[in-house]
Amino acid sequence: MNECYVPRTHQAEIERNLRRFSVLVCHRRFGKTVLCVNRLVECAANSARPDWRGAYIAPLYRQAKAVVWDILKHHCRMRGESGVKFHEGELRADFANGARIRLFGANNPDSLRGLYLDGVVFDEVAQMPYRVWSEVVRPALSDRRGWAVFIGTPRGRNALYRLWNMARNDPDWFAAMYRASETGVLDPGELDAARREMSPEEFDQEFECSFSAAVQGAYFGRLVAEAEKQGRICALPHDPDLPVHTAWDLGMSDSTAIWFVQMGPGGECRVIDYYEAQGMGLDHYVRELQAREYAYGRHIAPHDIRVRELGTGKSRLEVARSLGIRFDVCPNIPVQDGINAVRSLLPRCWFDEKRCQAGLEALRHYRRSFNERAGDFGARPVHDWTSHAVDAFRYFAVGFRQQTDRPRPCRAENRYDPFERLAGRDDYAGRQRS
Known part of the structure; x- marks a missing residue:
């Protein structure tokens, strides 16, 4: 040259x-x-x-x-x-x-x-x-x-x-x-x-450029591979007779990730959708949920959603409520306990292969940090592009499991527009609570 x-x-x-x-x-x-x-x-x-x-x-x-x-x-x-x-x-x-x-x-x-x-x-x-x-x-x-x-x-x-x-x-x-x-x-x-x-x-x-070699230190790589081998990563249609639960990892400058999950008979977990974006306000994600026209059940958020922002004096929990979403807050437990909860949940999960593709890649590649000096893997995960999707899934594995005894909203109660509050319907919050 x-x-x-x-x-x-x-x-x-x-x-x-x-x-x-x-x-x-x-x-x-x-x-x-x-x-x-x-x-x-x-x-x-x-x-x-x-x-x-x-x-x-x-x-x-x-x-x-x-x-x-x-x-x-x-x-x-x-x-x-x-x-x-x-x-x-x-x-x-x-x-x-x-x-x-x-x-x-x-x-x-x-x-x-x-x-x-x-x-x-x-x-x-x-x-x-x-x-x-x-x-x-x-x-x-x-x-x-x-x-x-x-x-x-x-x-x-x-x-x-x-x-x-x-x-x-x-x-x-x-x-x-x-x-x-x-x-x-x-x-x-x-x-x-x-x-x-x-x-x-x-x-x-x-050295041999293999795409199929396992990611070293991956937490969930084997479990995702088993799901693929067993045919649990496939075309997975939305079942209109089941409510759709969401689990969020909320970011401001970082990404916000959302999983959409339906719980089937016998504890079967049907992961039908995934969405992630960066630098957008909560109103953007509310519109994304609205566009999907699902009948929603519970919305699960991380514990730090309660933290008040210095600029507004409001927490994102309060902002979300004003937009028509009432979050269940996931318990604040150690990350490793949350990882174990995901490991317990994954064998019961089915994923839509197209709509969940980005989230599945994150689950495959989420891995432990490697200590070069010690020549061994550390106790904590690497924080990178995989973190938001996995954290949101972890909140679902922990938060939904913690409150499975709550009555599940029936579909008939969710046939109204789940975001009427956005259109100025003041009775939205009361109807959601009822």
């Missing part, structure tokens, strides 16, 4: 075949980060646009800084781009021709909203929620017809898996997979040593 960067055989093959949208599934130490940084630098340096904009997105902002920032500066200097100015505070490189490359973290997708982009690299896509691409970045590329490259190593069936399958079935996309046993990048002796020292699942995932 330039005289300073000499691509390896497989890197050169990728450069010849890249399209507007490309997905590269590569083994560890393949050189995918260097490849993509150089593509960004090349496009920025040679752009005829005085306002060309490129972005490199890692799962976390601190990862972008730790892994990519020094590589970007190095390759800019190796090219002889002496006019590039580096802004450490913003992780931004400004080129003499007006082009810019900036580093971002997928954990703060709002920092990407409102931008226009000409070229984007997503690194370690398996650790990101898919909606960072679909809701935030894809629209930012539209008016400039910008390009995107997705790179990563598998970590179960998540955003990378979804994009990989999409690219393989779309002639306008480029998809390629590079396994360590095929590329010759790593010394065979080193691969043999890694195979001896790693579990088969770890080796297959990290």
